[in-house]
Amino acid sequence: MATTSTSSRTSVSGISSEVETLRIKRVLSSKLYFEVPLSKVPLIYSSSYDIAFFGIEKLHPFDSSKWGRICQFLIKDGVLEKKWIVEPLEASKDDLLVVHSESYLKSLKSSLEVSIIMEVPPVALLPNCVVQQKALYPFRKQVGGTILAAKLAKERGWAINVGGGFHHCCAEKGGGFCAYADISICIHFAFIQLNISRVMIIDLDAHQGNGHERDFSKDGRVFILDVYNPEIYPYDLEARKYIDQKVEVVTGTTTDVYLERLDKALEVAGSMFDPELVVYNAGTDILDGDPLGRLKISPDGVVSRDEKVFRFAKDKKIPLVMVTSGGYMKSSARVIADSIVNLRRKDLINLEIPQ
Numbered sequence: 001m002a003t004t005s006t007s008s009r010t011s012v013s014g015i016s017s018e019v020e021t022l023r024i025k026r027v028l029s030s031k032l033y034f035e036v037p038l039s040k041v042p043l044i045y046s047s048s049y050d051i052a053f054f055g056i057e058k059l060h061p062f063d064s065s066k067w068g069r070i071c072q073f074l075i076k077d078g079v080l081e082k083k084w085i086v087e088p089l090e091a092s093k094d095d096l097l098v099v100h101s102e103s104y105l106k107s108l109k110s111s112l113e114v115s116i117i118m119e120v121p122p123v124a125l126l127p128n129c130v131v132q133q134k135a136l137y138p139f140r141k142q143v144g145g146t147i148l149a150a151k152l153a154k155e156r157g158w159a160i161n162v163g164g165g166f167h168h169c170c171a172e173k174g175g176g177f178c179a180y181a182d183i184s185i186c187i188h189f190a191f192i193q194l195n196i197s198r199v200m201i202i203d204l205d206a207h208q209g210n211g212h213e214r215d216f217s218k219d220g221r222v223f224i225l226d227v228y229n230p231e232i233y234p235y236d237l238e239a240r241k242y243i244d245q246k247v248e249v250v251t252g253t254t255t256d257v258y259l260e261r262l263d264k265a266l267e268v269a270g271s272m273f274d275p276e277l278v279v280y281n282a283g284t285d286i287l288d289g290d291p292l293g294r295l296k297i298s299p300d301g302v303v304s305r306d307e308k309v310f311r312f313a314k315d316k317k318i319p320l321v322m323v324t325s326g327g328y329m330k331s332s333a334r335v336i337a338d339s340i341v342n343l344r345r346k347d348l349i350n351l352e353i354p355q
């Protein structure tokens with residue numbers, strides 16, 4: 001005879017009702033969704049995003065002040081004023097528990113564990129309070145930014161978190177410089193607070209987005225389009241099963257081939273799924289010369305790529321959240337700023353403040 005218990009009862013999304021009830025409670029009591037006045041543009045950044053670690057951050061092939069430099073370029077280019085930028089709140093423990101387990105968050109109290117996630121071995125030698133302040137706090141601010149971006153996107157049509165995009169982290173495991181699953185948390189907030197029930201993740205970072213793929217493996221509300229190089233980290237074959245639309249671009253793929261495959265992929269994705277929110281993971285490690293991504297996309301190619309994704313969402317009137325994700329060269333910040341300037345020029349985003 002079949003038996004039922006509360007813990008085995010599952011909703012349409014495959015989540016037990018107890019877990020979902022707790023999640024709803026946490027999301028509804030969060031402070032991360034605050035009212036943003038019209039004197040601000042939906043561009044989210046905090047100076048605390050940038051990581052300065054007594055110089056040891058240089059051991060990871062990562063421009064750890066990329067986020068601040070993007071904003072500096074935009075201000076210098078005359079398209080942005082500092083006072084227009086939205087400063088997010090830090091994601092609290094309760095916010096992180098919307099997706100993460102207590103045991104995973106507890107594991108981050110070990111500097112060794114964080115050093116493995118960040119791929120910076122000397123971090124293991126630092127007292128955990130220093131690791132918290134210098135690395136995990138900046139990451140938690142970026143998580144707060146990604147979450148707030150969905151609310152702003154719903155209100156304004158689009159939002160860019162100048163940081164975030166930690167797509168290798170899932171509920172139970174970090175890795176590849178990603179300590180918190182900001183994309184997954186952002187989407188759960190949108191489900192509960194924004195009355196959204198269908199989300200498309202467009203992950204165009206060079207690496208496979210195994211974190212969100214694992215988190216939404218059984219969740220039909222999320223459609224994942226992932227364009228990635230299968231020959232590099234994370235080689236997560238299990239997570240690949242959860243990609244709805246997989247486009248593999250091998251080492252050395254050039255700009256023309258990449259953009260042509262993206263055009264087709266967007267067309268197919270648009271015919272397969274009708275999202276109410278797009279989360280665009282816009283890693284710039286597809287750039288030619290990137291030692292980790294190993295693709296050969298030109299800076300202009302990255303600008304065209306972003307334009308295609310924004311046009312895809314705008315044509316269908318779907319709110320879009322962009323996060324900047326990977327992109328490890330000094331040139332990445334300039335390319336991202338150029339891309340934002342291009343989006344403005346093409347009228348795909350509006351950076352004007354109403355007078």
Ligand SMILES: [Zn+2]
Pocket residue numbers: 205206207283285326327
């Ligand atoms: Zn990447």
